[in-house]
Amino acid sequence: MKKITISTLICLVIAGGTITGFLNPTANAETQTFTGHPYDLDTITTRTINSNYIQKLRAELKKEGYNNIKSIVLEQDRKKSEVIIHISADEYKGEQTKNTMEKAVNRLAKENKIGSFLVYIKNSY
Structure with missing residues (x-):
């Protein structure tokens, strides 16, 4: 029993x-992570391309004094969106560079309604 x-x-x-x-x-x-966006990925991709986001970002970084940007790689999806910026070792100043670039990347992303990004800085020697 x-x-x-x-x-x-x-x-x-x-x-x-x-x-x-x-x-x-x-x-x-x-749960939604810090980066990414709640919208349809096709809509965001189209919005990113139509806004010329990478060109705007490159121009904004030049205004900040970063003239030797080797490349900008943009990856977006719903959970995590990233920007990888390759700059010359001469212009890389550690945390100061990262903070300046993060502010520029995410301010422009907000203005263009494409979410927010994790920013990675790669310096070339």
């Missing part, structure tokens, strides 16, 4: 947990 009661309780606990998971979908939902 005790085995039947214990087995029944275990089954009820498992069933209750399963039902709770289905009734509370927010517990299973993925």
Whole structure:
């Protein structure tokens, strides 16, 4: 009799947990990270291309004094969007460079409604 009661309780606990998971979908939902965007990826890609974002970013970084930008690589998706900026080692000043570039990248992204980005700086020797 005790085995039947214990087995029944275990089954009820498992069933209750399963039902709770289905009734509370927010517990299973993925959370939005700092970067990315809540929009359709095709819409954001089109908006990024049509706004000439990379050209605007390159011009903005030149205004900030970064004249030797080797390349800018942009990757966007719903969970994580990144910008990788390759600059000359002469212009790389560590945290100061990273902070200046992050502000420019994300200010322009906000103005163009394309989300926000993680910024990586690669310096070439």
